[in-house]
Amino acid sequence: MTPVLAGRGLVVRYGTTTVLNELDITVSARECLAIRGTNGSGRTTLLEVLSTLRVPSAGTLTVNGVDAR
Numbered sequence: 223m224t225p226v227l228a229g230r231g232l233v234v235r236y237g238t239t240t241v242l243n244e245l246d247i248t249v250s251a252r253e254c255l256a257i258r259g260t261n262g263s264g265r266t267t268l269l270e271v272l273s274t275l276r277v278p279s280a281g282t283l284t285v286n287g288v289d290a291r
Contacts, residue, residue: 224287225250227272231281234267241267244281 227249234242241264270276274290283290
């Protein structure tokens with residue numbers, strides 16, 4: 223079964239600051255995902271990438287098996 227969301231090697235940089243560094247994530251149908259972390263840990267950036275509001279600096283993201291770019 224194809225994952226609903228699949229990210230491989232996701233990297234997001236703001237200038238010289240790396241916020242997400244080679245993150246791999248897979249979310250299958252009927253799974254519940256919780257994202258936790260301290261201030262400045264990249265939670266909002268990750269949600270922006272997963273919802274396709276932000277393009278990652280590197281890596282791939284597929285939504286329902288289709289390239290999100």
